[in-house]
Amino acid sequence: MRRLLLVSSVVTSALNVAEPLIAGEIGRALFDAVGPLLLTRNGGPRGLERGAA
Numbered sequence: 570m571r572r573l574l575l576v577s578s579v580v581t582s583a584l585n586v587a588e589p590l591i592a593g594e595i596g597r598a599l600f601d602a603v604g605p606l607l608l609t610r611n612g613g614p615r616g617l618e619r620g621a622a
Contacts, residue, residue, distance in 0.1 A: 578609040 582605040589598035 576610060578605045581605045 582602050585601040585605065586598045589595075589601060
């Protein structure tokens with residue numbers, strides 16, 4: 570389940586960042602990348618964190 574969350578977050582981030590990077594808007598690309606990164610870090614299902622049995 571954790572892998573699916575990670576893969577979907579990477580794909581979402583890539584889709585969010587692709588257009589601004591092509592347009593040369595680095596600041597917007599960085600801003601758009603923050604959402605998926607926060608979801609990856611904080612959005613995992615409970616009990617699947619590292620160290621959980």
